[in-house]
Structures are given as structure tokens and as C-alpha cells.
Amino acid sequence: MADTLLQVEDLKTYFFTEAGVVKxxxxxxxxxxxxxxxxxxxxxxxxxxxxxLSILGVIPRPGKIISGKIVFDGQNLVGMKDKDLRxxxxxxxxxxxxxxxxxxxxxxxxxxxxxxxxMAHEKMPRDDAKQRVLKLLNLVRIxxxxxxxxxxxxxxxxxxxxxxxxxxxxxxxxxxxxxDEPTTNLDVTIQAQVLELLKSLESDLGMTLxxxxxxxxIVAEMTKKVVVLYAGRVAExxxxxxxxxxxxxxxxxxxxxxxxxxxxxxxxxxxxxxxPNLITPPTxxxxxxxxxxxxxxxxxxxxxxxxxxxxxxxxxxRWKDISLERMK
Amino acid sequence: xxxxxxxxxxxxxxFPVYExxxxxxxxxxxxxxxxxxSLVIxxxxxxxxxxxxxxxxxxxGKVILELIPPDxxxxxxxxxxxxxxxxxxxxxxxKALRRNMQMVFQNPYGSLDPRMTVFDIISEAFVVHKHVPKxxxxxRVYALLKEVGLEEYHAxxxxxxxxxxxxxxxxxxxxxxxxxxxxVADEPVSSLDVSVRAQILTLLEELQAREGISFLYxxxxxxxxRQITQFVxxxxxxxLMEYASVDDLxxxxxxxxxxALLSAVPIPDPExxxxxxxxxxxxxSPINPPSxxxxxxxxxxxxxxxxxxxxxxxxxxxxxxxxxxxxxxxxx
Numbered sequence: 001m002a003d004t005l006l007q008v009e010d011l012k013t014y015f016f017t018e019a020g021v022v023k024x025x026x027x028x029x030x031x032x033x034x035x036x037x038x039x040x041x042x043x044x045x046x047x048x049x050x051x052x053l054s055i056l057g058v059i060p061r062p063g064k065i066i067s068g069k070i071v072f073d074g075q076n077l078v079g080m081k082d083k084d085l086r087x088x089x090x091x092x093x094x095x096x097x098x099x100x101x102x103x104x105x106x107x108x109x110x111x112x113x114x115x116x117x118x119m120a121h122e123k124m125p126r127d128d129a130k131q132r133v134l135k136l137l138n139l140v141r142i143x144x145x146x147x148x149x150x151x152x153x154x155x156x157x158x159x160x161x162x163x164x165x166x167x168x169x170x171x172x173x174x175x176x177x178x179x180d181e182p183t184t185n186l187d188v189t190i191q192a193q194v195l196e197l198l199k200s201l202e203s204d205l206g207m208t209l210x211x212x213x214x215x216x217x218i219v220a221e222m223t224k225k226v227v228v229l230y231a232g233r234v235a236e237x238x239x240x241x242x243x244x245x246x247x248x249x250x251x252x253x254x255x256x257x258x259x260x261x262x263x264x265x266x267x268x269x270x271x272x273x274x275x276p277n278l279i280t281p282p283t284x285x286x287x288x289x290x291x292x293x294x295x296x297x298x299x300x301x302x303x304x305x306x307x308x309x310x311x312x313x314x315x316x317x318r319w320k321d322i323s324l325e326r327m328k
Numbered sequence: 329x330x331x332x333x334x335x336x337x338x339x340x341x342x343f344p345v346y347e348x349x350x351x352x353x354x355x356x357x358x359x360x361x362x363x364x365x366s367l368v369i370x371x372x373x374x375x376x377x378x379x380x381x382x383x384x385x386x387x388x389g390k391v392i393l394e395l396i397p398p399d400x401x402x403x404x405x406x407x408x409x410x411x412x413x414x415x416x417x418x419x420x421x422x423k424a425l426r427r428n429m430q431m432v433f434q435n436p437y438g439s440l441d442p443r444m445t446v447f448d449i450i451s452e453a454f455v456v457h458k459h460v461p462k463x464x465x466x467x468r469v470y471a472l473l474k475e476v477g478l479e480e481y482h483a484x485x486x487x488x489x490x491x492x493x494x495x496x497x498x499x500x501x502x503x504x505x506x507x508x509x510x511x512v513a514d515e516p517v518s519s520l521d522v523s524v525r526a527q528i529l530t531l532l533e534e535l536q537a538r539e540g541i542s543f544l545y546x547x548x549x550x551x552x553x554r555q556i557t558q559f560v561x562x563x564x565x566x567x568l569m570e571y572a573s574v575d576d577l578x579x580x581x582x583x584x585x586x587x588a589l590l591s592a593v594p595i596p597d598p599e600x601x602x603x604x605x606x607x608x609x610x611x612x613s614p615i616n617p618p619s620x621x622x623x624x625x626x627x628x629x630x631x632x633x634x635x636x637x638x639x640x641x642x643x644x645x646x647x648x649x650x651x652x653x654x655x656x657x658x659x660x
Contacts, residue, residue: 043521190380196604259596262551270527271527274494
């Protein structure tokens with residue numbers, strides 16, 4: 001039996017804006033098993049980042065968790081006091097954001113930013129903290145760590161900044177690391193460096209990785225299990241292999257058909273339309289206006305999550321009819 | 329062989345870097361943005377210009393269109409020297425030349441005027457070039473909207489009413505309005521959502537097939553380059569590293585930089601595990617680029633020769649050009 005580290009159950013996080021209620025996360029459920037890297041896949045507006053921020057309990061205003069449970073290692077994080085949440089956030093769950101430029105403070109050196117995190121979680125003399133900082137920088141393979149420690153973020157390249165951000169997330173040796181599009185702002189060769197680093201951290205430190213991305217290539221390479229999100233809801237959950245060979249949700253299948261691949265030229269089949277507005281999302285299944293398998297029922301009722309096989313879930317009335325061949 | 333549509337010959341563009349002094353600015357160096365770029369683009373061809381950020385690909389695109397004048401070198405459009413013409417010719421001749429060359433920008437949010445309707449944005453080309461009589465404007469704008477997959481009623485709307493993908497379609501319609509023969513598309517899909525990218529890529533493919541327009545497709549996304557181009561040029565720090573047909577380049581890259589670049593791209597297939605070459609370090613500053621071969625500090629095959637002598641640009645296989653002293657050993 002797999003060991004569940006994190007369980008998200010029917011999570012609803014809404015934003016109460018002047019224009020209306022944005023249902024950013026609207027009934028998302030999934031599980032993360034210990035040691036099994038999970039990919040949260042979706043486009044902008046799919047709710048992947050807000051799901052991560054909900055887990056960390058740092059939803060920006062005017063957002064709020066409306067209902068649902070987030071159970072981390074047996075404790076429900078929803079409704080937990082901020083004081084208690086702090087013993088988990090950062091210490092047991094690390095977070096790396098998309099943009100290292102805004103997640104690092106431009107006014108402090110690398111050393112002071114990292115030692116601040118270390119000393120916030122564990123009381124220790126400054127010299128010991130400095131040694132820990134050095135260790136962390138070595139861990140994330142920063143060359144000349146002694147010199148880089150004294151540097152300010154603007155003196156570092158984008159790839160290096162992202163590695164510092166990863167080092168900071170690792171400072172308290174967390175059980176789980178949430179990496180939110182960690183390579184989106186980086187060049188391909190630098191992306192390769194960061195991905196290799198994340199892989200090695202996973203195996204060396206026994207950390208469970210949640211990787212948030214829209215890049216189907218990165219998901220294929222880095223994860224064992226995938227949760228596909230669309231417009232705030234789970235479309236499909238499956239092991240990574242099945243997602244690519246036998247997707248059961250039309251959105252997953254269409255996404256695979258629409259991304260170009262470097263290893264061969266193929267017929268691109270674009271998905272028509274664009275991502276829905278979440279203030280007035282489409283009724284029924286949120287993908288139905290763009291779906292080529294749509295039937296009348298899809299526009300009326302929201303399809304429940306059904307299980308097409310062990311460890312798999314899909315929210316589509318017609319999942320039995322979906323295969324990659326039929327999309328062509 | 330036919331005369332190429334666009335021929336770029338040894339294009340150089342440096343940007344000076346100044347240091348603020350007490351009274352006067354002091355020049356401290358140059359950013360070597362484009363350093364001796366030569367390219368040939370045939371009629372109806374799509375050439376991919378790829379490289380990482382800071383390699384000079386966007387500057388190259390702008391210089392080829394003469395939006396930024398080059399320091400030296402020349403661009404020939406249908407045999408006519410563009411730079412010389414634009415320096416000396418009359419306004420009418422300049423316009424005639426410009427009409428043939430258009431650009432689609434990376435960011436569809438910044439490149440459309442928010443206070444103009446789609447109709448105004450597209451018909452502005454008719455105002456400038458006067459190639460369409462006024463009574464046909466409406467008809468032409470509708471036809472252009474249709475061509476890029478939009479509807480007639482979109483003409484009266486403003487850019488903010490559209491999604492990113494639709495805006496990029498408007499940019500493309502605007503570029504098509506002058507009936508160009510050549511379009512520079514600078515990362516046209518990189519700011520779009522994944523599910524929308526394929527729409528724009530297939531639109532570009534269609535335009536190329538239907539209208540016979542030549543494209544220079546500038547991108548860092550190698551997967552999309554493989555999808556829509558016929559020839560690919562790889563740039564690194566202002567220099568061309570390799571040029572070949574798309575199949576040649578992707579099947580047998582001959583420059584260690586291209587090899588590493590291709591191996592770094594994750595493939596959306598969990599069964600394919602590629603051996604990835606992880607390049608050490610970052611792209612060096614283009615202000616003081618490395619001596620010899622510019623890639624040598626990050627290259628695992630580099631020798632003393634690489635740091636001393638700049639490799640020649642040579643045709644190693646028919647149509648396959650490369651700049652590397654040791655390219656022979658990569659031939660499959």
C-alpha cells in the first residue's frame with residue numbers, strides 16, 4: 001500500500017473580486033504518495049499555482065479556502081492556526097516559485113537570506129548557520145560558494161538565482177518540495193541543469209517532489225504520477241506512463257496532440273478556442289466548449305470522477321471512447 | 329538556382345556600453361549582439377533562427393528588417409541592397425521596400441495599440457501604403473480576419489477584448505495587410521498558453537503553404553522550430569554556430585553546442601530517455617565574448633586551439649554548414 005504524504009480533498013479556493021467570484025480552485029482532489037514525484041499539469045488559469053499556495057496557506061487577498069481538506073502527514077492544514085502552520089510551511093513543505101527574481105530579496109546577500117530561514121526554524125549560533133549555508137550551496141552545486149554567499153541576487157544569473165531559491169526551500173530539510181514552474185524563465189541549457197539538480201535532490205534527500213508545470217516534456221521526464229487540471233478542476237489522474245500512452249480525458253489527449261516534439265515532426269492538432277474565464281465558467285464540464293467528444297449532457301452536468309483502472313481517475317462522461325488514435 | 333528572396337551578408341551590429349563619468353560618458357565596450365551573420369532565405373521558405381536569451385536572435389531579426397540599422401554588412405531583398413536603399417532612396421522607394429517585409433512580435437499585449445479598433449489596426453497599412461482603394465478597405469479587412477481565423481464582427485472591437493491567441497492572430501493579420509513577401513516572426517507563440525500555441529503554429533504553416541510567404545521564425549523553442557521550419561540556423565553569442573535543413577540538423581547536429589541544446593529539451597514521452605548533456609555555467613556576457621570559438625568555455629570537446637582561433641564557417645556536408653574545429657567527429 002502506498003504511503004500517502006499529502007491528501008487534497010474537494011478543495012475550493014475562491015477569490016472575491018469586485019468583478020465577481022473567481023473560482024480558481026473548484027473541488028480539486030488528489031493524493032501524493034511519499035517518494036513518488038507528482039506532476040500538477042495545467043495551463044494558466046487551471047488553478048495549479050493556487051492549489052500549491054492553498055497547501056502552503058499563503059493565498060493572496062482576496063482569496064480564501066471555502067471548503068475542503070488538505071491533509072499533510074495526518075494533519076489537516078485547512079483552518080490550522082498560523083502559528084501551527086509555520087511549523088509545517090517551510091520546515092516540512094518547501095516551495096520554489098516560478099520567478100527567482102521576485103522570490104529573492106534584492107537588498108540582502110545570499111548568505112543572510114539563507115541563514116534567516118535556517119535560524120527561523122532552528123535556534124543556532126550565526127557561525128553554525130553559515131556552515132549550513134555553505135553546505136546548502138554545495139548541495140545545489142553553486143560554484144565558489146564562499147564568494148557567492150556574499151553576493152546580492154542581482155549579481156547572479158537566472159539559473160543561479162533559481163538554485164539559490166531551491167537552496168532556501170531546502171534549508172529546513174523538508175519532506176516535500178513544491179516547485180512551481182521552476183524552469184519557465186530559464187534557457188533550455190540552464191533548465192537542464194535545474195532539472196538534473198531536482199532529480200538528484202529527490203533521490204539523495206528522499207524528498208517528495210510536486211512539480212507544477214505546463215510543459216508535457218518535463219512532466220514525462222520528472223514525474224511518476226500526473227494530475228491534469230483544467231479550469232480549477234481535476235480532469236484526469238494517472239501514472240505518468242498511462243497519461244502519455246493511454247489518456248482518458250479528451251483534454252489530456254488533445255494537449256498531447258497539440259504540442260510539437262523535438263524528436264519528430266508530426267501533425268499538430270490544435271485545440272480550438274481559449275481558456276475559459278473563471279468568473280463565469282462554462283456549465284457542466286468546463287472543457288465542453290472546446291471538446292470534440294462533447295455530447296448534450298456535458299453542457300449540463302459536471303461529470304464525476306470515475307476510475308478507469310487502478311490508480312486512475314477521470315472526469316469525463318465519454319472516457320471509454322477516448323484514445324489517442326481516435327483524436328487523429 | 330533561383331535568386332533568393334532575402335540574402336543577409338555578414339551583418340554586424342554592436343551596441344556601445346557607456347559608463348557614466350563625471351562630465352562625459354565614457355565608452356567601455358560593445359555588446360556584440362550580431363557578429364557577422366549570413367543567411368539565405370528562399371521564396372516560400374521558413375527559416376528558424378534559434379538560440380538562448382542574449383544570443384542576438386531578436387536583434388538579428390530587427391536588423392534584417394532594418395528596424396535597427398546595421399553597423400556593417402548588407403541585406404539583399406530580391407537582389408536589392410536594403411540598407412543602401414533605405415539610406416539614400418526617396419520616401420516612395422523606401423515604402424515600397426518596407427511593404428514587402430513585415431514583423432510579428434513576441435508579445436501580443438504590447439504590440440497592439442489599445443486605443444485602436446481591430447479595423448483601424450489592420451487598415452492602417454492601407455493608409456500608409458495606399459495600395460487598397462478606400463471603398464475596398466472593409467472587404468479587405470474582413471478577408472484578412474477570415475484568413476487568420478477571426479470573424480467579421482471582431483473588426484469593431486478593441487485589443488483588450490481578445491485573448492492572447494486571438495491578439496496574435498490580429499498581429500498576423502496586420503502583418504499580412506501590406507501583402508508582404510517576407511515576415512519576421514519573433515517568438516510568436518512563446519507568450520501563449522500551450523493549448524493555444526498549436527493554433528498559431530498551424531496558422532503560420534498554412535500561410536506559408538497558401539500564400540508562399542517566406543518566414544524567419546525566431547525562437548528558443550526547438551520543438552516548434554522542428555515543426556514549422558525547413559532550415560535552421562543556430563546562434564550563440566552573436567555568431568552562427570550551425571546551419572542546415574531541419575532534418576539534417578535535428579538528426580545529425582555537428583556543433584557541440586547544437587548537440588547539447590537538442591539533448592536538453594525534454595521529450596513528451598516517458599519511454600524515451602535521452603542522454604542529456606548538461607552544459608556547465610551560463611551564457612557568457614556578450615560585452616566581452618570569449619576568444620576563439622565563443623562556445624569553448626562550456627564545451628566538453630574544447631582544446632587550446634578552440635580558445636585561440638575562431639573556427640571557420642564551412643560546409644561540411646552539402647547544405648550543412650558548421651563553425652567548429654572538430655565538427656568531423658560528430659558526423660554520423
